[in-house]
Amino acid sequence: MEPLEILLGAATFSLAVRLKKPLRKAAVFTASAALMLADRLKTTAYSLKEEIEDIVAEAHYENMQKNMRQGQETQTNHQETNGKEDET
DSSP states (O other): OOHHHHHHHHHHHHHHHHHHHHHHHHHHHHHHHHHHHHHHHHHHHHHHHHHHHHHHHHHHHHHHHHHHHHHHHHHHHHHHHHHHHHHO
């Protein structure tokens, strides 16, 4: 081996040892940020799901009321029609 290769190897090892701690800190920070983002996305998705469920429930309730009103109108019309037939 040449002396230059030995020096380059030693410098690379020395650099790797010195960068280990900052690289680890950067990796921990990145992982922490990714987990925080995932939590925020879960919270947002849950809130959106709840809003959609509320809208669907409200629409279902309005449809039930509409159907009940139409059923009452149909029953009233049917009774009026039957009442006229009885008079003749």
